[in-house]
Amino acid sequence: FIQGQPKVEKCIEFGSGSSCSSIYLAEQGFEVDAVDICEVAIERAKTLPNAHMVNWVKADLLADDLFESAITENGYDLVFDMQCYHVLRLIDETKVATNIYRALKPTGTAVVVVGAALPNRDNDSVAPDGKDIEGKPGPPLLTLDQLRLPLERAGLTTVQLSLSRFNPTPHYASLPGGLAPLAWMGIFRKIQWNAEDAYALEVQAPFSTYILEGKKSIETRAYALPPTLLHKPIYLLESQQGQDGVSSVGDFIPAQVPTSDTSSVRIIGTVVFTACTQYTSQVQFDADREKHLVPVGSAYDYTVETDTHRFEQNLNNIKAQPIISMKEGKIKELFAWEVGSFEANVYEEFPALKRVHRSFFKVVK
Ligand SMILES: C[S@@+](CC[C@H](N)C(=O)[O-])C[C@H]1O[C@@H](n2cnc3c(N)ncnc32)[C@H](O)[C@@H]1O
Known part of the structure; x- marks a missing residue:
């Protein structure tokens, strides 16, 4: 993920400790502020190779005056958090999520890595699922919702959730099973939807x-x-x-004049949605078939199947890398966006569009 990012961007690591993540990010071209409350950890980190490439900051990430002194509000393209969020949430979940949001620039991305709890799992090297395991070896284990909901409530949009393992250490190797604990990696984005901007929705x-x-x-x-x-x-x-489920359109569509009806992508009108609700049952979804026209058995159909079973079988094969996407690994959520009105139109010109989220594009002036 990090290697695919534009370089020379501003990054902050939350709870950098004495590990080398911040140094790695600096080596990749980021300008990095590494923040930790613990002086000893920072001093130890400073002895690592290339530590001079990082700006080390001693600060309490839950302090009321965090953005007045130590770090800049709206200042970072990337917030990186490896095992700090899952500790700070035990003290003040809302505050840590809000501070991640506040640290990010308007289009910034947060990468948060926490210990992973899976449903029905009792065979891993660490503790029982869904429970914080203070006092036991290994990190606190969070469910996906414990990771994503506070961040979504703070205003971030979930982009991707993946399952991986922490890096192997001699300590983890010595535990039964010898595997490092499972980890969720969440990628979240601060998207500012602006009422004054024009947006387009891709529909096949x-x-x-x-x-x-x-x-x-x-x-x-x-x-x-x-x-x-x-x-x-x-x-x-x-x-x-x-x-x-896969867009056939790139993330940027240049301004163009549609040439014919066979253009692969075109704007054909406008739509106004007047309500958005979540389906909570198959019955509810089926009752709306005439309205949404989703074909039975298609990839867009309602399903409560989960891939948890598949992950259960493969847990031992999940290494620190590569990660596997959990997009379809949880119960599929489906929302109904009710069409209030619509208008067909033929457009002489076609504005440039930039993808901002999923199937949404913003008109670029
Ligand atoms: C589990 S360690 C993770 C360190 C490092 N990110 C890693 O992956 O090895 C959590 C870190 O968060 C730091 N931390 C805990 N509370 C903090 C706070 N209120 N403000 C800043 N850092 C804090 C700790 O000092 C510690 O270095």
Whole structure:
């Protein structure tokens, strides 16, 4: 993940301790502030090779005046947190999540790595699932919701959740099973939806047309409609049907004049969503079939199947790298976005669009 990021960006590590993550980030081209409350840990980190590349800061990440003295609010492209969030949440979950949010620039990304609890797992080298294990060897274990919900409540958007293991250490090797504990890696983004900006939603043909023909009055998605976009006209960006669940459009679409009806992507009108609710049962989803038109058994259908079983079988094969995505590893969430109104339109010109989140693009002026 880190290697794919633009270089010379500002990064802050929360709870850097005496490990070498911050130095690694600096070596990758980031300008890094490494923050820890513990003087001894910082002094030890300073003895590591290339430690001079990092700005070491002694501060309490839960201090009321954190942004007045030690670190800059809205100042960082990347917040990196390896095993600090999962400690600080025991003291003040809301505050640590809020401080991660506040530290980030408006388009910044947070990478948070915590001990992982899996449902129905009792065979790992550390403690029982879903419980913090203070006093036992290994990190606190968090469920996915314990990781993501406080950060989402603070205003961040979950981009990806993956399962990995912490790096092997002699200590972990000496425990029964010899494996380092499982870890969740969450990637979160601070997205600022601006009521003054124009947005476009990619919808694959033929569902895009069904909306404009009034045949499809509910759009179903695996995430909630950002509240700022409720009751607001959104461009309908039609793309061609491709692989299920995979966008066939790049992350940036240059301004263009549509040449023909066979253009692979085009804006065909606007849609206004007037409500967004989450489906909580199969019955509820089935009752809306006529409205959302999702084909039975398709990749977009309601399902409560989880891949937890698959992960259970493969736990011993999960190494520190590579990580595996948990996107489909949890119960699929489905939301109903109710179409309030729509308008078909032919556009002479096509603005440049930049993907900001999932299927949403922002019109770039
Ligand atoms: C489990 S260690 C993780 C260290 C390092 N990130 C790593 O992966 O090895 C947690 C770190 O958070 C730091 N920490 C705990 N409370 C803190 C606070 N209120 N403000 C800043 N750092 C804190 C501790 O001093 C410790 O270095």
